[in-house]
Amino acid sequence: MTVSTDDIVRHAARDLFNGTRLDLSRMSAELGISRATFFRRVGNREDLMGAALLLLSDRTWADSIARWHGTHGDAPRDADGRLRCLWVMETYRREVAASDGLRKLIDSEPVVALRVLTDPRGRVQPTLIEAHTALIGADVEAAGLRPLVGLPDLSYAVVRLGESFLYADVLASRPVDLAVATTLLDTLVLGALGTHAG
Secondary structure, three states: OOOOHHHHHHHHHHHHHHOOOOOOOOOHHHHHHHHHHHHHOOOOOHHHHHHHHHHHHHEEEEEEHHHHHHHHOOOEEEOOOOEEHHHHHHHHHHHHOOOOHHHHHHHHHHHHHHHHHHHHOOOOHHHHHHHHHHHHHHHHHOOOOOOOOOOOHHHHHHHHHHHHHHHHHHHHHOOOOOHHHHHHHHHHHHHOOOOOOO
16 A cells, blocks of 8 residues: 555654654654655655644644534624634644643654744644634624734734743743633734724
């Protein structure tokens, strides 16, 4: 059976999710392909890590949206008036923070992990900004809001500020405080969209 690039990335994502260090020699042996083929398919270790972390991030984002839909359908606000995008973004952050595999990666390889996660030219951050832009844009349209700034700029600010809280222990020797992150990010988004919590 031919091993595809997607097969390798899924294998790497499983390893990261389970807290297993990415060892390209071990992985190529497990998949039954040569190291040369392995590298042709996915590039170097950081390239593979970026692709695998993107897959995990995309799944977490999609799961957060699906959980909203399971309770609220296509409504842009919940019964308390909270915007869908705020709920989804908070749920995403909490799921990322609760990932034992990601925490093990960051603890064991902080420089590499944060470079891959937060590189503006990498795989993870730009895709996450695009996902935020699409979701916020859907809420803006559904709720008839009038943003005070461009949505890509707002999404960039939200993702970067979110990163600073998610990885605060490594970036700034501060405790990870998701409650404070939610308060600040909700305030930022609501202000930029010219609205209020209700």
